Amino acid sequence: MLTGTTVGLRARYEDDIPILVAELYNDVVNGSRAEGSPWRPIRPSARDPRLITDESKEDVVAFSVVSLADDALIGSANLWGIDTHNRFAHLGLGLIPSARGSGYGTDVVAVLCRYGFVVRGLNRLQIETLADNHAMLRAAERNGFVREGVLRRSAWVLGEFMDEVVLGMLQEEWMRRS
Numbered sequence: 001m002l003t004g005t006t007v008g009l010r011a012r013y014e015d016d017i018p019i020l021v022a023e024l025y026n027d028v029v030n031g032s033r034a035e036g037s038p039w040r041p042i043r044p045s046a047r048d049p050r051l052i053t054d055e056s057k058e059d060v061v062a063f064s065v066v067s068l069a070d071d072a073l074i075g076s077a078n079l080w081g082i083d084t085h086n087r088f089a090h091l092g093l094g095l096i097p098s099a100r101g102s103g104y105g106t107d108v109v110a111v112l113c114r115y116g117f118v119v120r121g122l123n124r125l126q127i128e129t130l131a132d133n134h135a136m137l138r139a140a141e142r143n144g145f146v147r148e149g150v151l152r153r154s155a156w157v158l159g160e161f162m163d164e165v166v167l168g169m170l171q172e173e174w175m176r177r178s
């Protein structure tokens with residue numbers, strides 16, 4: 001397990017899936033804002049690729065996030081779009097509602113950066129988030145990500161087009177902070 005100050009990132013267990021479905025993926029607002037695709041309901045037993053880890057896929061690594069204090073499941077995190085030629089990947093994360101706003105998200109980003117830069121030897125990590133997702137923007141910036149641009153009206157979210165912000169960090173920048 002990868003550990004931060006308050007969170008652990010471990011493999012996805014079968015028992016995690018109904019909790020993540022109920023708390024994250026079947027939430028229409030969260031799903032619509034986070035997925036970049038139309039929300040659809042998921043059965044707890046569904047073999048949905050967002051929930052099932054396929055170790056044969058080289059371009060994505062999925063984690064379940066637990067609280068180190070009590071080992072409780074608090075969310076999901078991943079590195080996706082892993083490009084081993086350009087040594088680049090995207091970060092994704094989502095916490096269950098009761099775990100938000102307590103500093104866990106900032107710690108998850110820190111752990112994903114360590115995994116990306118140290119374990120995987122990547123050179124660049126990227127986050128895309130809606131321009132009004134202040135918690136995600138802050139969690140990224142607290143870890144050294146810089147805003148690189150705005151994709152104007154690039155996301156259709158529940159009846160309106162919204163801007164997305166692209167944030168990036170290079171390995172050399174992360175090393176200087178560590």
Ligand SMILES: CC(C)(COP(=O)(O)OP(=O)(O)OC[C@H]1O[C@@H](n2cnc3c(N)ncnc32)[C@H](O)[C@@H]1OP(=O)(O)O)[C@@H](O)C(=O)NCCC(=O)NCCS
Pocket residue numbers: 030033034093094095096099100101102103104105106107128129130133134135136138139142
């Ligand atoms: C986005 C998310 C991962 C952030 O994790 P979190 O644990 O809630 O965030 P943290 O508690 O680490 O807070 C990070 C910063 O944002 C601030 N913040 C937290 N919630 C906030 C909110 N609702 N509005 C504004 N700022 C907020 C915190 O004060 C903190 O700033 P600081 O370091 O300057 O004090 C989490 O809220 C979440 O899962 N949201 C729903 C799914 C989602 O949006 N995923 C990202 C898709 S790109």
